[in-house]
Amino acid sequence: MRSPNSNAHVISTGLIAVTATLITVGVVMQASTSTNLEHSLTAGLTPGAPLFRQLIFTPIAVLLMLACSRIGPRMLLPREGAVVQPPLVWLVAGIVLLAAVWIPGLGVNSHGRSRWINTGIFNFQPSEFAKIALVVFL
Numbered sequence: 001m002r003s004p005n006s007n008a009h010v011i012s013t014g015l016i017a018v019t020a021t022l023i024t025v026g027v028v029m030q031a032s033t034s035t036n037l038e039h040s041l042t043a044g045l046t047p048g049a050p051l052f053r054q055l056i057f058t059p060i061a062v063l064l065m066l067a068c069s070r071i072g073p074r075m076l077l078p079r080e081g082a083v084v085q086p087p088l089v090w091l092v093a094g095i096v097l098l099a100a101v102w103i104p105g106l107g108v109n110s111h112g113r114s115r116w117i118n119t120g121i122f123n124f125q126p127s128e129f130a131k132i133a134l135v136v137f138l
Contacts, residue, residue, distance in 0.1 A: 011069070019065070023058055030054040057122070076136050087137040094133030097126035 030051045078085045101107035101114045108116040108123055116123040 019062075023062070027051075027054055027058065090133040091137040094126070094130035098130050101126060 033050065076086055076090070078087060097117065100117055106117055107114040108118045110116060115125055115127065117126055
């Protein structure tokens with residue numbers, strides 16, 4: 001059993017199994033929606049196709065997940081004597097990102113709403129980051 005002060009990092013096999021299952025289901029679902037009876041599966045592998053994007057971003061997401069798992073919870077906790085507290089930084093960043101959707105050229109309009117931010121490589125919803133930031137802050 002690890003001591004609470006141990007820096008050893010143990011990866012749960014259950015977490016790996018659940019993550020692999022979710023990734024597999026996501027790729028299979030994307031493949032099933034990207035193809036139809038008239039097109040082959042390879043048609044979904046053209047650049048810009050949803051299946052292609054899924055297969056490109058999945059390894060990037062896994063690497064990002066592994067990198068984030070190495071960050072200990074102490075990095076998110078308030079620090080005694082620090083002028084800038086990490087939870088407050090997360091909250092302010094979340095609010096700034098929520099407001100950034102209204103900046104012309106940065107916010108992306110979809111179905112009459114501006115809820116996405118275009119990074120040039122991909123679009124993301126700042127509300128997802130703000131949810132995590134609020135939990136960290138609280």
